[in-house]
Each structure stands twice: as structure tokens, then as C-alpha cells.
Amino acid sequence: MAATHPIGRGGQYEIVHDSIHHYESNASRSRNEVRLQPLPRNGVRLERFLLEVTPAAEMDAQVDHFGNPTWLVSVEAPHSELRVTARSQVSISPSDGIATAALPWDPDLLSRNPTVEFQLPSPRVPELPAIKALAREMGLREGDWESLRRANRDLRLRFEYLPGSTVVSSTLEEILERRVGVCQDFAHVLIALARHLGWPARYVSGYLVPEAESEGYSHAWVEIGSSDGSWLGLDPTHKAETTEWHVAVAVGRDYSDVSPLRGVFVSDSPGAPPEVSVRIAAVDPFELRRQLHAAKQTLQDQQ
Amino acid sequence: MVQALPDQSVIAPLRGGIQAPLTVAAAAERKRLADQTTAWFARNEVHFGVSVAGEVVQRPIPYDPLPRIVDSIEWAWLERALAQRVRALDEFIRDSYGDARILRAGLVPPSLVYGSSSWFRSCRGPAALRPGQVCIAGVDLVRVAGRWLVLEDNLRVPSGASYALASRRALADLAPELLAGVHPRALGDYPRRLLAALEHRSADKGLTVLLSPGPANAAYYEHCELARLMGIPVVLAGDLVASHRGCWLRRDGANVPVARIYHRYSPEFLDPLGGRDDSLIGIPFLFAAWRQGRVVLANAPTCGVADDKRLFPYVPSLIRYYLGEQPMLEQPLTIELENLSNRRSVLARFDDYVFKPVNGSGGKGIVFGPVASGEERAAISAALERAPGAMVAQSLLEIERLPCVASSGDLEWRRCDLRAFVVVDVDPWVMPGGLTRVAPGTDEWIVNSSAGGGVKDTWVES
Numbered sequence: 001m002a003a004t005h006p007i008g009r010g011g012q013y014e015i016v017h018d019s020i021h022h023y024e025s026n027a028s029r030s031r032n033e034v035r036l037q038p039l040p041r042n043g044v045r046l047e048r049f050l051l052e053v054t055p056a057a058e059m060d061a062q063v064d065h066f067g068n069p070t071w072l073v074s075v076e077a078p079h080s081e082l083r084v085t086a087r088s089q090v091s092i093s094p095s096d097g098i099a100t101a102a103l104p105w106d107p108d109l110l111s112r113n114p115t116v117e118f119q120l121p122s123p124r125v126p127e128l129p130a131i132k133a134l135a136r137e138m139g140l141r142e143g144d145w146e147s148l149r150r151a152n153r154d155l156r157l158r159f160e161y162l163p164g165s166t167v168v169s170s171t172l173e174e175i176l177e178r179r180v181g182v183c184q185d186f187a188h189v190l191i192a193l194a195r196h197l198g199w200p201a202r203y204v205s206g207y208l209v210p211e212a213e214s215e216g217y218s219h220a221w222v223e224i225g226s227s228d229g230s231w232l233g234l235d236p237t238h239k240a241e242t243t244e245w246h247v248a249v250a251v252g253r254d255y256s257d258v259s260p261l262r263g264v265f266v267s268d269s270p271g272a273p274p275e276v277s278v279r280i281a282a283v284d285p286f287e288l289r290r291q292l293h294a295a296k297q298t299l300q301d302q303q
Numbered sequence: 304m305v306q307a308l309p310d311q312s313v314i315a316p317l318r319g320g321i322q323a324p325l326t327v328a329a330a331a332e333r334k335r336l337a338d339q340t341t342a343w344f345a346r347n348e349v350h351f352g353v354s355v356a357g358e359v360v361q362r363p364i365p366y367d368p369l370p371r372i373v374d375s376i377e378w379a380w381l382e383r384a385l386a387q388r389v390r391a392l393d394e395f396i397r398d399s400y401g402d403a404r405i406l407r408a409g410l411v412p413p414s415l416v417y418g419s420s421s422w423f424r425s426c427r428g429p430a431a432l433r434p435g436q437v438c439i440a441g442v443d444l445v446r447v448a449g450r451w452l453v454l455e456d457n458l459r460v461p462s463g464a465s466y467a468l469a470s471r472r473a474l475a476d477l478a479p480e481l482l483a484g485v486h487p488r489a490l491g492d493y494p495r496r497l498l499a500a501l502e503h504r505s506a507d508k509g510l511t512v513l514l515s516p517g518p519a520n521a522a523y524y525e526h527c528e529l530a531r532l533m534g535i536p537v538v539l540a541g542d543l544v545a546s547h548r549g550c551w552l553r554r555d556g557a558n559v560p561v562a563r564i565y566h567r568y569s570p571e572f573l574d575p576l577g578g579r580d581d582s583l584i585g586i587p588f589l590f591a592a593w594r595q596g597r598v599v600l601a602n603a604p605t606c607g608v609a610d611d612k613r614l615f616p617y618v619p620s621l622i623r624y625y626l627g628e629q630p631m632l633e634q635p636l637t638i639e640l641e642n643l644s645n646r647r648s649v650l651a652r653f654d655d656y657v658f659k660p661v662n663g664s665g666g667k668g669i670v671f672g673p674v675a676s677g678e679e680r681a682a683i684s685a686a687l688e689r690a691p692g693a694m695v696a697q698s699l700l701e702i703e704r705l706p707c708v709a710s711s712g713d714l715e716w717r718r719c720d721l722r723a724f725v726v727v728d729v730d731p732w733v734m735p736g737g738l739t740r741v742a743p744g745t746d747e748w749i750v751n752s753s754a755g756g757g758v759k760d761t762w763v764e765s
Contacts, residue, residue, distance in 0.1 A: 029544070031545075031576060033576055058547075058548070060547040060548075060591075062428075062547070062591070062595075064425075065424035065425070065427040066424075072546075072547045074546040074588065111413065112406060112409045112413065113413075114403050114406065114407075114417075116413045116414075116417065117413070120413075120414055120417055262576060262580075263576075264575050264576055
């Protein structure tokens with residue numbers, strides 16, 4: 001729950017996303033789609049990306065329908081554990097963060113624009129009467145950017161942030177009923193509200209680079225489609241607009257389009273939930289250069 | 304509900320003075336042939352699975368020995384009309400996975416693409432843009448007052464070609480003299496055409512296989528029969544393995560490359576990572592291999608977007624838009640029911656419509672207004688309240704009835720449609736005949752084999 005960063009403190013960061021999937025009995029082979037490669041965006045450059053998989057796997061990077069780099073990972077050997085580690089090096093150069101507004105859509109024009117895909121109901125964000133009620137309760141107006149910003153700011157007055165209160169598969173209906181959740185749930189609620197108010201809205205999964213050296217974590221937020229073709233980020237968990245410190249990894253209609261790892265394995269027993277850890281650390285560019293130099297030196301020494 | 308029988312002019316001599324066989328023969332003679340053909344279908348195990356108490360029971364498909372005869376001029380017109388329709392549908396499929404020009408033109412609502420459960424985001428890629436997404440189409444036609452209309456386009460797994468072939472073989476075996484009198488165009492070219500269409504899609508050295516969901520599938524007879532006629536193996540999901548590099552058949556501990564798959568799957572079940580993740584009969588990464596052109600899937604898994612029943616009303620616009628031609632085949636008025644005023648006016652004139660689930664097949668869930676029970680009516684109204692987009696209403700047509708042999712050997716008149724098969728190689732080719740499907744009784748409306756319907760041979764005059 002880091003606050004937003006002071007402007008002007010850019011730099012390079014290393015993000016290590018490590019996940020271990022255990023199978024109770026040996027899987028004779030597995031097929032996995034991995035979405036863990038950061039997207040280059042305004043203010044965020046991807047310097048390096050490395051995906052490590054154990055046991056040894058065949059890999060291929062493709063770009064999915066939403067433009068997300070997607071790694072296809074095939075393991076042929078029997079294995080009881082699959083470990084996927086994504087190492088990303090990103091450089092972030094903050095701008096002075098001029099707040100802009102998303103421009104509303106003419107419903108008829110939106111209905112003929114492919115962007116309408118993000119205004120239609122989606123697997124995890126169906127149309128629900130409870131959303132209509134929530135929009136009324138919050139006094140939100142259709143096609144009004146200020147209303148949407150206010151919804152983003154005020155969502156947590158109505159929904160309690162409670163880690164562990166929900167699971168990845170919790171439905172929107174349950175969230176609206178129980179009024180608790182985590183970032184994934186708040187993102188789904190805000191997407192539902194935005195769509196109800198006539199906006200295309202998409203789900204973004206990624207990382208929030210912490211202010212100080214700390215654990216770092218996966219995060220989820222929302223982007224609203226403006227009729228000028230741009231997308232504006234809203235982070236209901238932090239009651240703020242997004243910044244360059246929000247490093248996006250994948251976008252989609254909702255969580256179902258962006259899961260970091262979707263896999264199928266051939267085994268007699270089901271798998272357990274994965275162990276996931278995320279580490280984010282600042283990299284001093286000189287330190288990096290020194291390391292590279294040292295690595296080269298070692299290589300030369302070996303030859 | 305009692306319908307006046309069509310007058311005898313329907314079985315008047317055909318052009319050129321040919322008399323439809325057996326319509327003027329003695330009842331006993333017809334009964335004898337009917338018994339013989341029924342025995343032939345049982346002996347040759349020409350089976351179709353019917354669901355009995357939740358279990359699929361394989362039984363011989365009911366067969367009526369009186370052929371439908373179609374005039375050669377009428378057929379030549381149908382061939383052009385079907386080719387036109389299939390070409391436009393193929394253009395639409397590719398466009399929907401490409402630039403979506405037709406959506407930008409405002410001619411098709413984007414919800415029919417982006418909101419369709421049959422449009423797979425996982426299919427976006429080079430393979431979805433190639434001509435020939437449709438390899439085989441089964442178009443259901445009916446004749447109403449002498450004009451042909453389309454009721455449905457089947458592009459996912461159209462079944463029936465093997466039953467048309469069996470229908471012809473039964474008559475050739477048991478009553479060759481009837482065929483000799485009319486000389487209908489031969490059907491036997493179908494398997495060769497289908498195989499050629501598959502090979503046209505990839506010149507790779509790998510195997511061509513037929514992928515079947517297995518013996519519990521209603522059309523398992525057809526899977527085995529078509530594979531036999533094409534000389535290719537029938538394989539099940541467990542025999543295949545895929546990665547982004549391609550697809551292989553696991554045989555005797557080795558992996559043999561597969562280049563072409565004629566699959567008999569509803570496409571969402573083909574790949575649990577590309578379609579439904581609860582599919583237990585899928586092959587993980589089959590879509591990934593297909594997307595990059597490493598293996599051919601026929602039909603392509605993209606095709607479902609074009610035979611969704613909600614798209615049906617827009618097909619004439621597709622023909623005008625993509626081909627710049629006037630649609631040749633007419634189609635009955637089809638009304639989407641998401642709109643409240645449509646729903647009200649349709650429910651107010653319930654008897655004029657047939658209600659169809661948008662993603663159904665095999666006649667499942669279809670309700671005919673005039674013969675619906677009170678319960679069925681209430682169920683339709685309730686279902687539409689819950690999910691108004693899940694059904695469409697189609698104007699009910701008094702479709703052509705053809706003479707059939709009753710158990711006594713007398714003639715009786717039953718409703719029939721015609722499933723025409725179009726195989727797309729470089730150009731669409733129409734099987735000269737197709738499968739005439741027969742309602743199970745004189746008062747029945749539905750002709751689907753899964754609903755107990757039978758089949759008869761279709762003779763196209765040469």
C-alpha cells in the first residue's frame with residue numbers, strides 16, 4: 001500500500017516474480033501460458049526480460065489478442081514441481097504527471113468501434129443489477145469523467161480492503177454482496193461501474209514499484225478508454241490515478257484474460273495453489289554496468 | 304393442426320417425363336423395399352446416437368426408401384447460391400478476426416463478435432486470416448411453395464455426409480433398376496473432394512487424421528466411415544500431443560508429425576487453453592500450433608462466429624458487403640429477442656414462430672409455436688425473461704412435405720428439409736445431392752436425427 005512517489009526519482013528496477021507450482025503426483029507433461037513480461041508504456045521501458053523455467057522447457061513468445069507478450073511453455077519430462085521465474089529490468093522516467101481527462105463516447109460511435117469490446121460484459125464482469133444500484137447509491141452520472149474519478153476515489157469508503165478476504169475465483173456478485181476485497185476485486189467493481197456508465201474499461205495486471213526497498217507485490221488496476229483513443233489509469237485500491245510506478249504486465253477485459261500462468265498438466269491428482277513471491281529492487285546503473293563488466297571478465301577468464 | 308395433403312401434382316412426372324420411382328407402385332412393393340432398406344441399414348450398422356435417459360444409444364438411422372428428386376436446372380441454381388453463401392461467411396470469419404471492417408461499417412453489431420462465446424480471442428493470428436476457414440459447410444435448406452430457403456448454416460461440425468452416401472448405396476444394392484431409370488448424379492466423389500480440400504490447406508508431409516470425440520458421440524459411425532473412405536486413421540485426443548511447434552500422433556512410443564486434422568469437435572472443446580478450460584477431451588496448445596500454421600484444423604476453430612443463430616439475420620448483408628452481389632437464397636424472418644418490444648410482439652403471436660436457442664444444434668431446445676404445450680410456452684417466456692439473448696424467433700414456415708412410406712406401405716406426407724454439403728477447396732464444391740432429412744411422423748415438425756428424424760436419398764437429375 002505504498003503512497004505515490006515523489007516526482008523526479010526515476011531509475012532502473014529489477015522485478016523478480018517467482019512462482020512454484022506443486023503437483024501431488026508426477027505430471028507426465030504440462031502446457032502453460034505465461035503472462036509475466038512487462039509492457040513498454042509511457043515512462044516505462046523494458047530493458048531486459050528473462051524467463052526461467054525448471055524443469056527444462058520449450059518456450060516461444062507470442063503476442064495475444066490484447067497485445068500482451070505471452071510465453072508458451074511446454075514441459076515434456078515428468079515433473080512434480082514447475083518453477084517459473086520472470087526477471088524483468090525496467091527503467092522508469094516519471095513525467096510531471098499532468099492530469100488529463102478521458103473524453104466520453106457517443107454511444108452510437110462506440111457501438112461501431114472495436115473498443116466496444118471493453119464496454120461489453122465479460123466473463124468475470126457480468127451485467128448485474130447490484131452495479132446499477134451501486135452507481136445510483138454513489139450518485140454517478142453516465143459519460144462523466146469526474147463521476148468516474150470520484151467513484152475511483154470513494155470506492156474504498158464502501159468496500160473494505162481486507163487481504164485474504166477473497167480468493168482469485170471470488171465472483172463479482174460475492175464482492176458486491178460482502179463489500180470486502182483486494183485490488184483484483186476493486187478493479188472488477190470499478191470496471192463494472194465504468195461499463196455501466198458507458199465507458200470502455202479494461203483490467204490491468206502488473207506491479208507497483210515501492211517507494212523504498214521492500215517486498216514489492218503484484219497489483220491490479222483499471223484503464224478507461226477515452227474517445228480520442230487513449231487509455232487513462234485509475235487505481236481504486238490506492239484511491240488515485242495511476243503513475244509511471246504502475247508497471248503494467250498484461251491488459252484484458254478482466255482477470256480471466258491476464259492470469260500470470262494458465263496451465264494444463266497430465267496427472268492423476270490436482271495441483272495445489274502456487275507459491276508466489278515478488279521482489280522489486282532499485283538497480284544502480286553504475287552498479288549494473290560494473291556487474292556486466294565483471295561477468296564479461298569472468299567469461300573471458302574462463303575461455 | 305390437420306393439414307390438407309398436398310395434391311397429386313407434387314408427384315407429377317418430372318421434366319423429361321421421368322416418374323418419381325415407386326410413388327405409383329403398389330403399397331406391398333413399397334413396403335417390401337422399405338423393410339429391405341431398414342434391414343440394410345441395421346446390417347451395415349449405419350448408426351446415429353440418440354440420447355435415451357441421458358445415455359447415448361447407437362441405433363440405425365431411420366430410412367425412407369423414396370428418393371427426393373431435384374431437377375437439374377434447379378440444382379445448378381442451388382449450387383451457385385450455396386457457393387455464394389459460403390464464400391460470404393468465410394469472408395466474414397476472416398474479417399471478424401482481422402480488421403473488423405464490417406463492424407466499423409455498422410452493418411453487424413460488434414456484440415455478435417466480441418460478445419459471442421464462439422469468437423475465440425485465442426484464435427487471433429495468421430491462420431485465422433487465411434481463405435478457407437470453412438472447409439465443409441452443411442447448409443439446411445427447405446422448399447416452401449416451390450422456392451428454396453435457408454434455415455441454418457452449420458459450420459462447426461456438420462454431420463450427415465456419410466448418411467447421404469449410405470442412403471445411395473442402400474438403393475444401389477437393393478433396387479438398382481430404380482437408379483437406372485433416372486441416372487441421378489453420383490455422390491461417391493465426396494471423400495476424395497474432402498481429402499483434396501484438406502491437402503490443399505497444407506502440403507506438409509505429416510499425417511492427415513480424423514479426430515473424433517469417441518464412440519459416445521452421436522455421429523461416431525460417420526467418423527469411422529469417412530475416415531475409412533478417405534483412407535486416414537481415426538484418432539482420439541489422448542493419441543495427440545501439441546506444442547507451439549506442431550502436433551504429433553503418439554504411436555508405438557514415437558511421435559509422428561500430424562499436418563492436417565479433420566476434427567469432429569465443437570471447437571470450444573479442442574484446446575482447454577484456447578477454448579473451454581473445463582474440456583477434458585481437448586489437446587493443450589492445439590490452437591497455438593494451428594495459429595502459426597503448424598497444423599491444419601478443418602473446420603478452423605474460428606467458424607462458430609458465423610453460424611451463431613444471432614448472426615443469421617445479417618447473412619444477406621454479408622453477401623452484399625463482401626461480394627457486392629444480391630443474395631440468391633432467401634431466408635425466413637429471424638428476430639432477436641433482446642429488444643423488449645420485439646419480445647412482446649413475438650410472444651403475443653406465439654403460434655407464428657419457432658423458437659431456437661442461439662447456440663443449440665441437433666434440434667435441441669427448439670419449440671414450435673403452434674404445437675407447444677402450455678408448459679413449453681411458460682418455459683419459453685421464463686427463459687426469455689432470464690436470458691433474452693439466448694434465443695431467437697423465426698417465422699414458422701409450412702415447409703414442403705414429401706411422400707414417404709408408412710408402415711403399411713401406403714404413402715404419407717412428411718415434412719422434409721435438405722442438408723446440402725459444400726466442400727471448400729480453391730472454390731466451393733457442392734455434393735450433388737445431400738441429405739434429405741425426414742420428420743418422424745406426419746404431424747411432426749422437427750427433422751433432426753437427434754430428435755428421431757430419418758433420412759432419404761436425394762437424386763439430382765443428370
